[in-house]
Amino acid sequence: MNSIAPPTPWYFQPTTILIAGCIVAIINFGIRSTFGLFTLPFSEAFHWPRETYSFALALQNLVWGVATPVAGMLADRFGSARVLMAGAAIYALGVLGMNYSTTGAMLDLTAGIMVGIGIALSSFSIVMAALGRLVPPEKRSWAFGIATASGSMGQALFIWPVGQTISVYGWNTGLTALAIAALFIIPLAAPLLIQNTSKSVQAQGETALPMLQAITQAFSHPSYLLLVAGFFVCGFQLAFITVHFPPYLAEHGIPKEITWIAMLSIGLFNVVGSYVSGMIGRREDKRLPLAAIYFLRAAVYTVFILVPISTTSTLLFAAAIGFLWLSTIPLTMGLVTVMFGTRYMATLYGFVFLSHQIGSFLGVELAGIMHDKYGSYDPVWWMSVGLGLFAGLINLPIRERRAMAFATP
Amino acid sequence: MNGPGHKFALAFFGGVIVAWLALMFVLVRKAALPPEANGIMLAVFDPSISEAAAVTAIAAAGGNVVKQSGLAFAWVVQSDEQGLAGRMRAKGAIGVYRELPISPALMGCLAVVDAKVDNVLTQ
Secondary structure, three states: OOOOOOOOOHHHOHHHHHHHHHHHHHHHHHHOOOOOHHHHHHHHHHHHOOOHHHHHHHHHHHHHHHHHHHHHHHHHHHHHHHHHHHHHHHHHHHHHHHHHHHHHHHHHHHHHHHHHHHHHHHHHHHHHHHHHHHHHHHHHHHHHHHHHHHHHHHHHHHHHHHHHHHHHHHHHHHHHHHHHHOHHHHHHHHHHHHHHHHOOOOOOOOOOHHHHHHHHHHHHHHHHHHHHHHHHHHHHHHHHHHHHHHHHHOOOOOOOHHHHHHHHOOOOOOOHHHHHHHOOOOOOOOOOHHHHHHHHHHHHHHHHHOOOOHHHHHHHHHHHHHOOOHHHHHHHHHHHHHHHHOOOOOHHHHHHHHHHHHOOOHHHHHHHHHHHHHHHOOOHHHHHHHHHHHHHHHOOOOOOOOHHHHOOO | OOOOOOOHHHHHHHHHHHHHHHHHHHHHHOEOOOOOOEEEEEEOOOHHHHHHHHHHHHHHHEEEEEOOOOOOOOEEEEEOOHHHHHHHHHHHOOEEEEEEOOOOOHHHHHHHHHHHHHOOOOO
């Protein structure tokens, strides 16, 4: 007797999964991009020095980095949907808790630790791990590209309505609205539950190694270590721009309005760059475009600091660096998949991302220290150029093939 | 997984931008000030106005320029005297809004559309 398989319900259709995953990425990245707007309201409401709020955000970035590999392990073990749902709940509670944080320690707990864990558990890397398993290999890089582009779009778009909400309704309402937005991730993650149903057949050719052994093997694989080292540079360069570019422009007499437009341009060109990078990553060769991104960043930084700073040079720099901003992610994620398959993708990308966050932390801190010491950001710009060249070079020897220990007979 | 490609990406991002614009217009409408309001506010004039004419109108309304938005038709103005919003409208502003923390130039572009639509609907 022939049996006909029941049709897949609409919420488990690939297009639904992709749309839901991309909206999760928009929300996750969008919320975190708005925290800078709350610096002044918090500092004024509680008469805190700026350092109190800044420290909570620095802690958040660090916790986010450390929690990402753990989130990846949980996602690889229990499925991305459950991790995203739990992450959304923690994210929402953390953001809501900020409303009740009347001391620095409470803010460290809510904005720092809870939000950091929430971001990691509901992040787009967890979404991408799910997409990596659900889409066929020929569409994988494209899916990584569109998910990364969505996260970039969230960064660019959330800041405006949240700024207006704070202006019209006050910062407490702004935080409550963000907490509600985080909760939307829960239903949006539901379509990814397909990974945990009988439909989620483990693809052929995936490693049979247990998780801890897989992690150990990955860290003994030279190409993975090169990728991890390269991504450290990515974090360093981007965090330096995010935090120190506005004051750098102010020091050079660029009006605040142009700075806002430059930051918006970075966000919008980032959407295009991430998507194009996903398209490029469909080709067999991913390491060369990845190396090219780092070399191009070094070139863009060099030109920007050598030419006199003007509105034109600022906006051109913003467009160029925006295009190269998160375009490393689809290619990096793609290389992790090529080397190790999709079974432990979230975990192994998580460790790569931890390196990114350490780079971010150092990029922000070192730039501040150097500026205090030399009264100029120039040494850090040149350091970023040097690191870009270094990252480009170390990506070249990466071997784009399945690691021996992950090869299946 | 077949189907999704560039068209899907375009439709998705287009949809997100449309939803975002809708949300922004709702929030801009909520930021519109009543005539009795004073303090810091964003005054929006017809886009055809010259910079000099806008400054003259602000001064005539008893307001002070806090900052230029970069656009001749959108200005951040201030006065502690009650009723600045109403006076700004009387002197030619087509809309007056709470000061919006992010880029008054970009907010001015949204606000001018909102003000024009509001003026058409209320006439």
